[in-house]
Amino acid sequence: MTIRILLFGACREAACGTGEGEMRLELSAPATVESAWRLLRAQFPPLNHFAGNVLFAVNESYARRVDPLADGDTLAIFPPVSGG
Amino acid sequence: MTIRILLFGACREAACGTGEGEMRLELSAPATVESAWRLLRAQFPPLNHFAGNVLFAVNESYARRVDPLADGDTLAIFPPVSGG
Amino acid sequence: MEAVEQKNGDVFEVTRQPIDKLALETRVIRGAAGAVVTFDGIVRNQTHGRPVLSLQYEAYPPMAVKEMQRIGDEIREQWPQIDGIGMVHRFGPLAISESSIVIVITSPHRKAAFEACRYAIDRLKQTVPIWKKEIFADGEVWVVGEPPPAS
Amino acid sequence: MEAVEQKNGDVFEVTRQPIDKLALETRVIRGAAGAVVTFDGIVRNQTHGRPVLSLQYEAYPPMAVKEMQRIGDEIREQWPQIDGIGMVHRFGPLAISESSIVIVITSPHRKAAFEACRYAIDRLKQTVPIWKKEIFADGEVWVVGEPPPAS
DSSP, rough: EEEEEEEEEEHHHHHTTTTTOOEEOOSSSEEHHHHHHHHHHHSSSEEEEGSSSSSEEEEEEOTTTEEEEOTOOEEEESSSOOOO | OEEEEEEOOOOOOHTTTTTEEEEEEOOOEEEHHHHHHHHHHHHHHGGGGTTSOOOEEEEEEETTOOOEEEOOOEEEEEEEEEOO | OOOOOOTTTEEEESSSSSSOOHHHHHHHHOOOOOEEEEEEOOOOOOEETTOOOOEEEOOOHOOOOOOOHHHHHHHHOOOOOEEEEEEEOEEEETTTTTTTEEEEEEESHHHHHHHHHHHHHHHHHHHHHHHEEEEEETTTEEEOOOOOOOO | EOOOOOTOOEEEEEEEEEEEEEHHHHHHHTTOOOOEEEEEEEEOOTTTTOOOOEEEEEEEEHHHHHHHHHHHHHHHHOOOOOOEEEEEEEEEEEEEOOOEEEEEEEESSSSHHHHHHHHHHHHHHHSSSSSEHHHHHHHTEOOOOOOOOOO
């Protein structure tokens, strides 16, 4: 299965520098937010810096690490928000 | 002694209708806010309606009934404020 | 318009003219401000379900400005971090949807700005000598003010 | 600009363009509104005494709009008397003294408008996916966000 990854803020910068934080990720089913995140950290070691302090959203809604992922899902990964 | 009286809001309307609420009042010394107010009510009986629910200001600062008045003072008399 | 020049750039005014909210904000916002909280009181088209045609505000301008300044002093004592304070109250005839009062508070952080703005309008309704009359199709009624402040 | 058409006239948007505060207020004010409370977050020229040159905001626009709508729903549940809600967040590069966020709440009475506006900005800073980086003369720092909301 393939999911779409979106990285934002300091997570995007750590993995992609000044580039866009969008990429495809191939996963074997069954997949969860946690398994995708683990794979992504292996591909982009600087992301390990955020291991304990990161938020997830699946298809534009906040998600937990145990939530399942389906083919075609969009998983967004980002640090605590700091807008306003 | 002569003081200047200013009436506002429903007090002005009760005493002066649609007219200006400004007038001179002759008082014998020693005078207080209360003695001026009593004299004014005698001259404009509709003001008795406000007897217990009226505010006073002497020279643009809130005053109490017992406060003294001096020649040339401005005494403003008005109902509780309702701005905003 | 009744106003007193403020050394610190604060604005306290009563005026017959429509209130220029954006201009007031511009006058009050300082470089350091991070939070701007604005209260805008607008003439409603009804009161307790009864249609209101317009409002008539009456003011005691010089004392109103002094009492606004006093509220400003109280704010600076309670929230010393506040940057700027602007209060403009209109008087005379006002149509539905026009602004009768605009209060602007600027502060480095939002908590003080919200608290001070709320305090300013609450106090204004207790102490600033302005009165309003509601004009209905079949008559006029002076709005009953809040109880006098404890002295 | 990312926005979703709101049936009730509420406004939830993220945009790269400067925020037109007056236009937002005009869109949100209804005939019945008596109180309009506006929060305007402005880029400060310093943080903890260190001069800031500018800010860079990054957003996840479609989710940001959804989270704003969710805050709007929470507001209408807690303060059913609220008339209108407008929230616009800007992203991209912002200069000192530009507005990053404007929130407008209109209500028949002021208490609910103040409370809901305060709630909206507090919640936005917890849940809406937007991040900011402060640009200094000698470097850039991502602002550390508030702890994640309890889920």
